[in-house]
Amino acid sequence: xxxxVQDKVVIVTGAAQGIGFGIAEMLAREGARVVIAxxxxxxxxxxxxxxxxxxxxxxxxxxxxxxxxxxxALAQAAAEHFGRLDGLVNNVGWFPRATLEETTTELWExxxxxNVRSAFYCCKYVIPIMQRGGGGSIVNIGSIHGLQASxxxxxxGAAKGALLNLTRTLAGAYGADRxxxxxxxxxxxxxxxxxxxxxxRGVDVNELRAQGAQLLFGRHQTPQDAxxxxxxxxxxxxSQVTGSIFHIDAGMSTLLFRGRSD
Numbered sequence: 001x002x003x004x005v006q007d008k009v010v011i012v013t014g015a016a017q018g019i020g021f022g023i024a025e026m027l028a029r030e031g032a033r034v035v036i037a038x039x040x041x042x043x044x045x046x047x048x049x050x051x052x053x054x055x056x057x058x059x060x061x062x063x064x065x066x067x068x069x070x071x072x073a074l075a076q077a078a079a080e081h082f083g084r085l086d087g088l089v090n091n092v093g094w095f096p097r098a099t100l101e102e103t104t105t106e107l108w109e110x111x112x113x114x115n116v117r118s119a120f121y122c123c124k125y126v127i128p129i130m131q132r133g134g135g136g137s138i139v140n141i142g143s144i145h146g147l148q149a150s151x152x153x154x155x156x157g158a159a160k161g162a163l164l165n166l167t168r169t170l171a172g173a174y175g176a177d178r179x180x181x182x183x184x185x186x187x188x189x190x191x192x193x194x195x196x197x198x199x200x201r202g203v204d205v206n207e208l209r210a211q212g213a214q215l216l217f218g219r220h221q222t223p224q225d226a227x228x229x230x231x232x233x234x235x236x237x238x239s240q241v242t243g244s245i246f247h248i249d250a251g252m253s254t255l256l257f258r259g260r261s262d
Contacts, residue, residue, distance in 0.1 A: 004235045006031035010087035011078050013065050013122060016043035018191035019141065020091040022223020023230045028056030030231050032087070035078040037063040065092050065118035075125035085129045087234040090119040090163075091141045097152045108155045115159035116166065123170060127179060135178030139233045140167045141226070142183045142245070144253050164245070171243030180242035182233050187249030188212070190220040216251040225250075 010027050014020040016038035024034045028051045036051075036058060038044040044060040051058035061077045063070040079085045094114040098107060119140055130136030145153050146160030163183070170181040190212070195205055212220035229248045232238055247253050 003031040004231055004237065005087075008032045008086040008234060009035070009078060009082040009084050010089065010234055011035040011037055011074065011085070011122070011126065012089040012091055013037045013063070013118065014092035015089075016040045016047050019186060019189055019223040019226055020089075021047050023089055023091060023227045024058065025051055025054075025056075026224060026227035026231055027087075027234065028054070028058055030235075032234070033057040033082050034059070035074070035081075036060045037065065037074050039064040065122060066113040068121050068124075071118070071121035072125045074122070075129055079129050084133050085126060086133070086136050088122055088126045088136070088138045089141065089230055089234075090122055090138070092118050093141060093143070095143070095145075095153065095156045097156075098154060099152050100154050103154050111155040112159050112162075115156065116162045119163055119166060123166075123181075127170075127174060127177075130179050131174075131177045136180075137234045137238070138167075138170065138179065138181040139230050140164075140181065140183050142167075142185050144185050144247075144249060146183075146185075147245075147253070168243045175242055180233075180238070182238075182241060182244045182246060184226065184229055184233065184246045185249050185253065186226040187221045187252045188215065189223060189226065191223060221248075221250055 005027055010032045012020050012024040012034060015024040015036040024036055028034050034051065036044050036048050039062060041062055048058040048060040059081050061074050063074040065071055092114060094111060123138060140163050142163055143160040145157040146164045150157055167181050167183040190209065199205060226248050229246055233241065
């Protein structure tokens with residue numbers, strides 16, 4: 001523990017498990033007071049308890065971040081409980097695979113709600129609190145699919161592309177208020193969500209894990225790999241960083257695999 005984000009108050013959405021929990025846990029280890037936002041109450045409470053048991057400070061707040069009222073209540077609860085608000089990590093995401101023909105209006109709207117509207121709502125209610133507090137840092141968890149086309153992720157790619165534009169727009173609009181906003185692209189993380197998605201598609205999980213050996217560094221990423229970058233972006237070390245794209249993807253954005261770059 002190096003106390004890089006000591007006493008900063010940070011909301012992490014979708015933090016009951018997976019990448020979100022890894023981020024919240026790392027922030028707490030580095031001295032932050034974290035607010036775990038999730039609609040999975042039992043898992044969220046357990047996640048907050050794990051952080052507290054390890055000596056950190058954590059509060060669980062129920063929030064369906066596709067619902068505006070929940071996002072307003074989340075921001076207010078964080079500020080009231082800890083007295084300030086310094087950071088927001090928009091981690092919630094959903095990536096069902098679907099081609100154009102397979103994407104119904106309902107699926108399109110659901111994917112947009114989870115991946116874009118949730119970040120919009122959270123920023124809408126967190127930024128005024130940050131303005132009153134003298135600044136803050138927002139990290140939007142993006143995807144390489146927000147930059148590169150994928151024919152079976154039509155809606156997801158569009159959503160993550162929109163999230164990137166939102167990131168840059170907020171960075172420019174609120175820079176004078178010392179509010180920074182950056183876009184972080186993780187790689188292939190073997191989280192609970194990835195495993196559940198694989199099983200739902202009939203993919204052998206053991207085969208999926210074996211594919212990690214073909215990646216550039218010989219393994220899938222962990223939530224902690226992304227969490228290290230989030231700590232930097234929340235910390236004062238990145239005080240001159242905003243509107244940027246951070247690739248924490250083990251070379252996947254350039255199609256780098258062991259022994260090849262084609």
